[in-house]
Amino acid sequence: MPHLLIIGGSDAGVSAALRAQEVNPAWEVTVVVADRYPNYSICGLPFWLGGEVADWRDLAHRKAEDIEGQGIRLLLEHTARAIHPAEKTVTVVDKAGRSQQVLYDSLVIGAGAVPARPPIRGLEQPGVFFLRTMADGFALRDYLEARSPVSAVVVGGGYIGLEMAEALARRGIQVTLVEYLPSVLTTLDPPLGALVGEELNRRGVTVATGVAVEAIDRQGGQLAVIGSGGFRVEADLVLVATGVRPNADLAEAAGVETGRWGAICVSRAMETNVPHVYAAGDCAETYHRLLERDVYMPLGSTAHKQGRVAGENAVGGQAAFAGTLGTQVVKVCDLVAARTGMRDDEAREADFDPLTTQVETWDHKVYYPGAHRLHLRVTGDRRTGRLLGAQIVGHRAAEVSKRVDIFAAALFNEMKVKELNDIDLSYTPPLSTPWDAVQMAAQAWMEGRGNPEVKPC
């Protein structure tokens, strides 16, 4: 029986395993999982730490028994130490240190990412946390329960930073969020990122932008976060959430090619340069459908898609990864912020002639109770009229994320901004307007394009 070995039991690895088993049950499938938590939704850790999810066990996308029930073998608490492409084996070590050589016919590397360690002095001390694995989550939970911190600093205003600022505030902790750039959530343009910052303010979180954190000092029982411009905030707890880097050392050591971000280079079939070795998820590069080149954009949704393609191809299939559109969404308190495609600056860099316009409109007819304002930005190419990207911020009940997905579907199909107006979108007063907000934003862009006096915002 041919053997598919998979390194990594998170989204990419388990997706690969399930898809392989589905398309070609003639293969035996083994997944090497570093901890005891295969297929856990690590995206869910902030909600558990904030108390919205009561039991960490619920974070499992699937239980280990369910995966094994599909005929997939799990090697829990095993670590891959070396890949030997010439022999088609992987050295795997269990938690007692016992080593074995596991033969493979195909190998999928889904080793994920590890937290980026920014150049801040004092990261290695009690009370300073990163958040990536279930173990990281347990360590932070233990500290929260044992120490009952009253104040915290979150370093980094990206998705995890924002979600953890909310989570810690929910626990009654006085939170300061520190961001290096001039606004939080820099995957969106500053005017929309600012709305997210204000939402945190309303929940009692202090947001400090434009601060380069330089050191974390300890004085007695307290930590002090020191940054540029005289920034200094004392806290009982510091969470560093400044992004991730691909976990590709094992692959590199085996001759697997990596790119400028240190992530594994893959074809759209998710093949690496080494025969019979595939890679998927946060350890690998991602093909960007609009930029038509590879980027590093570690996201759970992409890991699932890449894993599915890798798993299918590893057992003889012919699947291709269609590419990312850069779609991302985060809920922060009562706001949702989402984007897809390119921002103005990204489009300009990719040699488009972008115009971005912003409108404020309503999610549904304002006469019907519960209408919320939506802030939408649309980026399109002046020359061709092609849609390049969209960003929306609005209330969590305002269907922001699926509205961004309408833009994503349009981007997938290389639609023009004007054509958005032609789509027969659903309308009923409690849920939308006759021209949906998506179309109001498209119309505003068309006006902006037609009138050179309209200043882009």
Next chain:
Amino acid sequence: MPHLLIIGGSDAGVSAALRAQEVNPAWEVTVVVADRYPNYSICGLPFWLGGEVADWRDLAHRKAEDIEGQGIRLLLEHTARAIHPAEKTVTVVDKAGRSQQVLYDSLVIGAGAVPARPPIRGLEQPGVFFLRTMADGFALRDYLEARSPVSAVVVGGGYIGLEMAEALARRGIQVTLVEYLPSVLTTLDPPLGALVGEELNRRGVTVATGVAVEAIDRQGGQLAVIGSGGFRVEADLVLVATGVRPNADLAEAAGVETGRWGAICVSRAMETNVPHVYAAGDCAETYHRLLERDVYMPLGSTAHKQGRVAGENAVGGQAAFAGTLGTQVVKVCDLVAARTGMRDDEAREADFDPLTTQVETWDHKVYYPGAHRLHLRVTGDRRTGRLLGAQIVGHRAAEVSKRVDIFAAALFNEMKVKELNDIDLSYTPPLSTPWDAVQMAAQAWMEGRGNPEVKPC
């Protein structure tokens, strides 16, 4: 100054006026409005009658002053009595009966629709209502306030019937909803329509399906609705909501061609067969983008789109109506039911080889509070794999309508079901799953297509 005359001041007429004024301010624009309520959202009447909207004035999409402020002339409480294409004039009568001949260079007919009057004896008596215009709404409101009815029968389980059943139940009235077909909301397949019927049951509404209403009798102060199979329900109020028919008599009398449903035949430029005469909205046929032929499908969202095209072309533009996809949505109590494209039976009639599959899944990760079940049906062509339609029923907080719009965007672009899986849709645990529900439904369809033993549902 050339003159654009528009008959009808609802969605199509006012959209045409605004667009004409926008693209060619050299034209004078006049709108003949039968009542005093131009551009009112008649779709909103049930929410006002149910008490969710406090003031009927809020139902105005725009105020008359706002429309006039755009340079558009409104002839309120004026009725068009005859169109004379040879002279390019319209006979218009005011409420005092004074007649005038209004010259036009272009004419847009946006005369809307009138309630269908089913063959039921006793429709013409106090306590029996139709609901289409603001005047209909006022009459019903007056009756509700003067008589305080304790019981009502709603005849017809379509959008207005369902919304009015909810509205009357909200007022504490004991409501029976009667539908001729075996389930309510027959724009969706029976398994999904049944969910909507159950939702009304939970709110105390009795739902009687498969009943042909034959007569409305009066006995003393009470009405009695009599139907097939011995159906008899007494009530203080009867609302008949069995659909509409196009208001095209005036056009027909002037030689404007109408089709099999009595609606005005139009090109995709919204031209009629008579030179310089355009039509749009509920009085006209609608080009169906998937069926590639005209249908009669009176909807506010379509009226806006057609009106915009008619208005642009009437003043010299070159716009084309892209066509409907059959997208529709309704909120009934806490449920939302939506569809786009074709159902299985419609696709079969259009010579496709349809397969429809149904799945039940979640709107977001179930570990995060507030997850709701979604019921999705996907129809695709077995031969080509092309997406043909989708239907979703789920909680009002489950982003049902914008999820159907993702399908609509896919249909617009003639995507295959399989390709839905490739779209980079947004993911965060509080709002979605790594494969969105839309994609779970696509995967289920692909499995169904691949396995001839899977029985379509």
